Amino acid sequence: MSGFDLSAILGNPEYTAMLLHGIEMTFIIYAGSWSMAMALALLLLALRLSPFRFGDPLVAAYVSYHRNVPTLVQLMLWYFGIFTLMPSGVAEWLAVHNAEAIFAVIGLGLCQAAYFSEDLRSGVRSVSPGQMQAARALGHGYVSAMRFVIMPQGVRNALPPLINHSCLFTPSR
Known part of the structure; x- marks a missing residue:
């Protein structure tokens, strides 16, 4: 591999600035999508575990879709599909305000929320049913027993x- 000099690339301030900006955007996208995914996963978990079963089929369909469609396809759908369907004013505003990062956060957040909700649901289901019965016997309501x-x-x-x-x-596949 002749002609490749890493020290020359890193010594160039322009390339170093680009690398640092890339690292910064990576952390911003990671933090934003993780936060969105965890918040949405907790909402999905609450719907799935509620005593009223109206949300269970909807959450199951959401999880099934996001776990079976590859993440890259979902990201392309958000960037190339949803972006083109937006009104021109919104699209222009997004183009000025880094639409790529915004759609990456949304796409990764929605995809990972399905995985996080299933991880949390498996953790909650691994708790013995006797724990809920004991909490209810001690006077906790459903929400209080779930919370504490x-x-x-x-x-x-x-x-x-x-x-x-x-x-x-x-996603682990």
Whole structure:
């Protein structure tokens, strides 16, 4: 590989600035999409575990779609599909305000929310049903029992897959 000099590339201030900007955007997209994914995953989990079963089929369809369609296809759909369907004023505003990063955050956040919600649901389902019965016997309502008894144990049980999906941030297939 003759002609490749890494020190010359890193010594050039223009290239160094581009690399630093790329690293900065990577962390911004990671933090934004992780935050969006976790917030949406908690909402999906609440709908899935609620005693009223109206949201269960909708959440199951959402999770099935996002787990079966590749992430790259979803990102392309957001950038090339949704962006072209927007009104011209919104599209111009997005083009000025870094539309690529915004759509990357949205696309990755929506995709990872499906994985995070399933990770959290598996952690909550691994808690013994006797824990809910004991919490209810002690006078907790459903929400209080979920908040103080079931969720802390479920999140602890779900930490390994959550950390795996957070660090790699790619669906495991």
